[in-house]
Amino acid sequence: MRAMKLILAPMEGLADFWVRQALTDVGDYDWCVSEFVRVSGLLLPPKVFYRWCPELKLGARTRAGTPVHLQLLGSDPACMADNAERAVELGAPAIDLNFGCPAKTVNRHRGGAVLLDEPDVVHAVTAAVRQAVPSQVPVSVKMRLGNEDDARALDNARAVVDAGAAWLTVHGRTKRQGYKPPAFWDRIGHIREVVSIPVIANGEIWTPDDAGRAQRESGCEDLMLGRGAVANPLLVSLLRFGGETNWDAILPILQQFWMDVADTGTDAQLAGRIKQWLSYLRRRWPQAAxxxxxxxxxxxxxxxxxxxxxxEPQ
Known part of the structure; x- marks a missing residue:
């Protein structure tokens, strides 16, 4: 039986280089995906790719050796293809395409989840990128169930398959549903049933119980972990090996993270980093609060x- 794949999600403004490093230091991920590189009409210079995916200078791997796939976001097939080609030249081992971002600014400029209203554009972008990069470089897609609703979910999934994507990750909510619980894992299952490529389930996986339900309801063996992995840095280990986690195992992760990010930003930026992470951790641990x-x-x-x-916790 094939072992399940566990992937660290691309999370803009949250899972940057330093958080990816911290989480893959302590978790056995199959790969992680960078924050998106936004493509809007220009062939981007290398420095932009390095800004969002510094691992490109390190063999496209985190400190622990976890591969990092590079994500692109945009709607122009030719320009996306050119930038995908450049990303591969810089060392990206795989290209992921973002058709899931719900941010209003991105959507206003025809990027992210709003493109799910146009399956022909989803197909054209995916096909152009697939044709532009070497055949041994996987091209994958991450999407939501839809933009305002999920009426075109199957059309988009079929478009991705027809364009040559190697696998599809589906976040189990529409753009309109945002991040409000629940995630509709059963609707990911509807997609899985009609496509011929692997489907990875994503969304609202905070605990091992959530992971089990996501697998059962979607029929997907493979999972992408997002905010749940930040809220519990050892979630991936629980899924692979079982057991329990306690605060004594979490505090050293924060301490190492703080040493790693020293001198990487202003005082306010650094303080914001640790406060943001503690805000997620307090969902589970009163010590974090x-x-x-x-x-x-x-x-x-x-x-x-x-x-x-x-x-010292009280």
């Missing part, structure tokens, strides 16, 4: 570092 209370008014890296190093 206590630590967030201690650091939430601090911006001094030295002070925050000492609070992390000396933290």
């Amino acid at each position: 206590q630590l967030l209370e201690q650091v939430k008014r601090e911006t001094s890296p030295g002070v925050i570092g000492r609070l992390l190093a000396d933290f």
Whole structure:
């Protein structure tokens, strides 16, 4: 029996280079996907690809050796193809295409989930990229169930298959549904039943119980973990090996992360990073809420570092 694949999701403004590094240090992911590189009419210079996917300079792998696939977002087939070709020249081992981003700014410029209203464009972009990059480089697609509704979900999935995508990741909500629970894993199953390529289920997987339900309801063996992996950095290990996690295993991850990001931004930016992560962690651990209370008014890296190093839960 084939082992399930577990993938770290592309999460704009959350799973950047440093978070990908931290999560893959402690979790056995099959691969992760970069934040999207936005393509809007120009062949982008290498520095843009390196900004969003610094791992390209490191063999397209994280510190732990996890492969990093590069994600592109855009609607112009020729320009997307040109940029995909450049990304591969820079070392991207695979190209993922974003037809799922719900951000209004992106959608207004015909990017992300709004393109799911136009299956012919989804097909054209995917086909152009597939034709532009070497045959050994996989091209995959990540999409939602739809834009305003899921009426075109199967049309989009078939368009992706016909265009030559190697696999399809489906987030189980429409753009209109945003990130509001639940995710409709059963509707991912409707897609899986009509396509001939692997389908990866994504959305609202916070716990091993969620993962099991997502697999049963979608019929998908493979899962992409997003915010749930940030809220529990050891979620992937629980899915692979079982067991339990406790706060004593989480705090060292935060401490290492803080050392890694030192001097990578302004004081306010660095403080924002740790506060954002603690906000996710407090869903599960009251200790994270206590630590967030201690650091939430601090911006001094030295002070925050000492609070992390000396933290003792009440």
